[in-house]
Amino acid sequence: MVTMAPRMLDRLRGKRGQAAEGDLFNPDCPTRLVLDQIGDKWTVLVVLLLSDGTMRFSELRARIGSVAPKVLTQTLRRMERNGLITREVFAEVPPRVDYTLTELGHSLIDPIAIISDWAETHIHRIVTAQRSYDATQDGGA
Amino acid sequence: MVTMAPRMLDRLRGKRGQAAEGDLFNPDCPTRLVLDQIGDKWTVLVVLLLSDGTMRFSELRARIGSVAPKVLTQTLRRMERNGLITREVFAEVPPRVDYTLTELGHSLIDPIAIISDWAETHIHRIVTAQRSYDATQDGGA
Numbered sequence: 600m601v602t603m604a605p606r607m608l609d610r611l612r613g614k615r616g617q618a619a620e621g622d623l624f625n626p627d628c629p630t631r632l633v634l635d636q637i638g639d640k641w642t643v644l645v646v647l648l649l650s651d652g653t654m655r656f657s658e659l660r661a662r663i664g665s666v667a668p669k670v671l672t673q674t675l676r677r678m679e680r681n682g683l684i685t686r687e688v689f690a691e692v693p694p695r696v697d698y699t700l701t702e703l704g705h706s707l708i709d710p711i712a713i714i715s716d717w718a719e720t721h722i723h724r725i726v727t728a729q730r731s732y733d734a735t736q737d738g739g740a
Numbered sequence: 741m742v743t744m745a746p747r748m749l750d751r752l753r754g755k756r757g758q759a760a761e762g763d764l765f766n767p768d769c770p771t772r773l774v775l776d777q778i779g780d781k782w783t784v785l786v787v788l789l790l791s792d793g794t795m796r797f798s799e800l801r802a803r804i805g806s807v808a809p810k811v812l813t814q815t816l817r818r819m820e821r822n823g824l825i826t827r828e829v830f831a832e833v834p835p836r837v838d839y840t841l842t843e844l845g846h847s848l849i850d851p852i853a854i855i856s857d858w859a860e861t862h863i864h865r866i867v868t869a870q871r872s873y874d875a876t877q878d879g880g881a
Contacts, residue, residue: 621863623785623856626806631781633866634859638779640772644764665767682869703865710858714851715764718775722762724844725774728823 636681641666641674643711646700649684650708653699683707777822782807782815784852787841790825791849794840824848 621630636642644663648654654662660671675698678684683704689695700708762771777783785804789795795803801812816839819825824845830836841849 621860623781623788623860624803624805626804628863629867630856630859630863631785633863634784634856635779635781637859638776638781638784638855640764640776640779643775643779644772647764662765663767664765680870680873681866682873703862703869706862707858710851710855713854714779715771715775717848717851718771718778719762719764721844721847722769722771722774725822726770728844729821732821732823 633681636677637683637707637711638714639674641670642678642683643715645674645678645698646683646704646707646711647715649698649700649704650712653697656696656698659698678704774822777818778824778848778852779855780815782811783819783824784856786815786819786839787824787845787848787852788856790839790841790845791853794838797837797839800839819845 621633622628623630623634641663645659648659648662656671656675659675660666660668663671675684675686679686682701685699685701687697687699689697762774763769764771764775782804786800789800789803797812797816800816801807801809804812816825816827820827823842825839825841828838828840830838
């Protein structure tokens with residue numbers, strides 16, 4: 600039996616799809632699922648809001664606007680599970696729940712800001728493209 | 741009736757939520773919907789694959805792996821509608837369908853590569869966080 604150096608082993612593992620890094624092009628890698636979760640619009644909004652600091656549930660809800668409380672709760676729970684935020688409950692009346700970005704959550708601010716900027720910058724071109732596409736479809740093409 | 745310079749008008753429109761740029765924090769702005777669509781994992785994979793050049797449907801499907809043809813078709817149709825890709829059909833036997841990134845689609849490569857890199861780099865921390873969260877929940881907390 601040959602003992603391999605850890606680096607070598609890592610490299611071999613990588614080739615079998617168990618890399619130290621994830622691989623989006625490996626269907627079995629959880630990266631795909633996580634990508635869907637961080638690209639979700641509510642997650643994006645929460646990350647951007649919490650980049651300013653800790654916020655309560657009620658503040659997040661008010662700043663986001665038109666989000667069902669249940670959906671926001673599910674989003675926050677999933678973000679907590681993914682290690683992006685921490686949740687702190689204070690036994691006040693009414694009870695106060697604070698949300699804060701973790702270090703991992705902080706590292707997501709820049710990537711998310713870049714994709715949000717892209718969306719805000721290009722939204723008019725996208726809407727124009729949609730109208731043009733829909734017009735073609737209506738035309739029976 | 742006062743005639744306003746176009747710029748002034750744009751600025752006023754902006755204040756009423758019809759800005760020249762989108763606004764993620766305006767619930768009525770289509771930017772939110774579009775953000776969900778470009779953050780979708782299949783869209784991300786298609787943009788990354790097409791960044792190398794034109795591809796056929798069958799190639800995209802093979803490179804992505806484990807995507808239902810129907811889901812890939814819907815993804816591509818939505819991307820075409822959003823102006824991110826063009827679709828060209830060639831009357832061959834069997835028929836060939838080519839997909840190519842538009843200029844708008846090209847501008848999305850960098851933002852998407854940044855978020856994908858983030859996901860691939862941090863996937864292990866996320867999976868660890870998930871396990872730790874689930875263990876706490878199982879513990880009856």
